[in-house]
Amino acid sequence: VDELRLIEAIEGALRARDRRVLRWLGDDAAVVRARGVAVTSIDTVADGVHFELSTHSSADVGHKALAAALSDLAAMGAEPGQAYVSLALPGSLGAQEALELMEGMETLADRTGTTIAGGDVVRSAALVVSVAVNGWAEQEGELVYRDGARPGDLLGVTGELGGSGAGLLLLQGQEVELPEAARQRLLERHRRPLPRLEAGAALAAAGASAMIDVSDGVAADAAHLARSSGVSIEVRLADLPLADGVELVARAAEVDPAELAATSGDDFELLLTASPSSRGSVESAARSAGAPLSWLGEVAEGSGIGFVDARGRRPRLRGYEHL
């Protein structure tokens, strides 16, 4: 790979879509006219850990790396701004694949109003893609953190769960009788997850008290919320909104569907808490943003998380703290 020609090709594939970007590619650093507060996160995906080049196209990899970073902005209720991309490329990855990786990322950037404003391309023994994103808000009060959940709050989640985990099982060769459309949706869910940016901003404005994106799975992410907020959270497994096909894939893999949905990650839905008094406004904000909302638990005093199944039993999920 001729690094300079690759960088030129990548730069040719990118567009600045934000008039606040005063300088982007091609100088020592990008320069962006700021708004009140900057909201920043960095996320990294590595070959063999977060994806396999045998089952993901390089465009999938580029998409997923940016999606993971943007999902953190969604969880704060911030507006996406600029992304900065580090590509560590092994010799085995051709220039064309590296360019396709960035084209996959640019497609998501375009869809979300993000400008890929800078980056670094280096050689490495393994494919590692890091994306740092700067999001913005006019003031801190527009944002939602992890630590605002209060006893009595309701626990909710956008969209559907388990799709990414079921898609991963399919990629790993799990055999199951499944309508082709459902199979494709699960694979797409795993390979091209979409960050809930619009819903995140709407939920923050509507009064969500705490929020986190579902990257580790609802069980682990609810535990993060509980720990940050100093509360306990109970999750009703029967109310987890399973993506279409998750039940069939889970049964075929001899896993409880609710457990698969609660413990598999990268769905990039938003898990949030809200006081009963803001229940209505939060529901309608989610609906307006095109993200169906399910209520699936409650916040109480104490610490840790617990699970209740449809029959009122309290199953133990491996690896999770309990009430």
Add this chain to the structure above:
Amino acid sequence: VDELRLIEAIEGALRARDRRVLRWLGDDAAVVRARGVAVTSIDTVADGVHFELSTHSSADVGHKALAAALSDLAAMGAEPGQAYVSLALPGSLGAQEALELMEGMETLADRTGTTIAGGDVVRSAALVVSVAVNGWAEQEGELVYRDGARPGDLLGVTGELGGSGAGLLLLQGQEVELPEAARQRLLERHRRPLPRLEAGAALAAAGASAMIDVSDGVAADAAHLARSSGVSIEVRLADLPLADGVELVARAAEVDPAELAATSGDDFELLLTASPSSRGSVESAARSAGAPLSWLGEVAEGSGIGFVDARGRRPRLRGYEHL
């Protein structure tokens, strides 16, 4: 490595040293009260390419990764703000070494007033460290870009050149008779380069017309300046300020010392242009910032770069465009 315990240990080693940081480690993203313009860069170092774990301590690696990113801010004249760190760790790197890497980075963060405000730790087949930095200025006019060099401007550089390249030759086993103190300084220069943040801000304020940090070597970086500015630049090789010991190491390696100094990278000095009328103010700004300044060339109409040696000959350096 237990990832959660490692992250806890890293978080315990970091300090917030900026009251603008409203949220840092432990939420989905960091939140920082903005100033007028954000100046952002991302830099990546990979094992076997930018360092070798056989000759660099993991603290060296952490230092160097942050230094490279901060050097980009220095080249714009921006003030450092926050750093966001991605660690892609191979199984062969222990938790203690990963912690030491971050401690090495934190030491430089402390020295430069930077807050490491967020990060991501993942598994990978190779050690890759990416650092994104947000720097700040009140307004765009405080910054210097690469494209402001004008015919008639002088070309200057801070500090000394070739030290990092000579240090690398020593690490690669080059034998040479050298006073021990000089040897140690060259090795230090390669392993722990310091970004010229204070000088960068002072030079920008004093009227530098264009600036870039010396990461690829003066020859390549002068070519970047020339191309961005649409001018030609002539470099006087005899005026390159060689670091102590560079001449001896270069001779031992049978390389022309000036060529080594002009073509080896990672010195992280600042290469700048200034009009003759701001020569005095630029010199005194550099002196006040503790960065001696050498004038080593001139800007003219045209394109590309050229070199003149002490006898007025125009040697060709491999791989560079010529006038």
